[in-house]
Amino acid sequence: MASSIFHPLDKKSAGLAFLIGLVAILGALSSQVFGGLVPCELCLEQRLAYYYGLPLLALVLILWNRLPLNVWYVAMIIVAAIFVWGTYMGAFHAGVEWGFWPGPTACTGVGDSMDFSQLNSMRPVIGCDVVQFRLFGISLAGYNALAGLAIVALLIISIAAQLRHNRKPVAA
Template sequence: MTMSNRRPGLTDRLGARFTARGIEPVVPFIGAGSLSLLAGALAFQYLGGLAPCVMCLWQRWPHLVVVLVAGAVTALAPARRVQGAALAVMALALLVTAGLGLYHVGVEQGWVTASAACTISGASPDGATDIAALRAAIAGAPRAACTDIAWSLLGISMAGWNALISVLLAGIAAGGARHIFKR
């Protein structure tokens, strides 16, 4: 079967639908990528029983920004220039999480020192106030040390995979933004 007479696949049909609505297909693609990374992290946490460390939690916030921006653009279908700006924001957020992931890898490998926020405290509630009890409960929640590698694949930790995939997605988002602004 040659390329000219091949049947359109799912991605072709989805891309055509987004394009017909005035949405750059790369926007929901990037959003789906970040959503997948978030879902994977939550699955490891809640289904796999791997408690996240503080830096693991930090890496999730930029992905949430990407998902929200992509969702808003997909739902509202704004002008192309706005979509280009949204892609630039998504690329920046993805570079932030990639940077946090690289820093986390450095901490895991002992190349850099962990921040004070990465220390595990065992604070216990003294029952002074409701806020104090809440803070103690949060501090006492299961949390891993930032220096521990809870899971790895091919010698790369979750933080490393987050950094690699986030850089790839950031490149695609930046390329999409550049494409829009060059027109």
């Protein structure tokens, strides 16, 4: 029986990363649709990591044993980089909420800028420095940063396991 070029830990950790990401984005969308929370500009930007990263990770998971190893590495590194950016955005947003640093002037009430396109949309405008919900003292932006950190860690574990697996000689 031929040995797979992929280590079993690779797919398990990548699958868990996908599951955490899916729960995180569905939780964010549910808090908006069912919970009545209004996302700010930074909230919407944080979601981009999930909108781009999860479909790519899903494709990698679906094509797991059919991808050439070098394509697998590139795809996994791209997904990890997307979620590193998303983790940064979540941490940045949480810092804005805590007042550690200023947020974008368009969404924190700092400066004179105002997005008049939102006036016609008939939806409330929420500042990026306004926390609408906290659980155990952590805002949704903080939880997003933690989820992103977990996803990045799991993707690194997957990539590292694959690197270790392919360094060992494969039995014929």
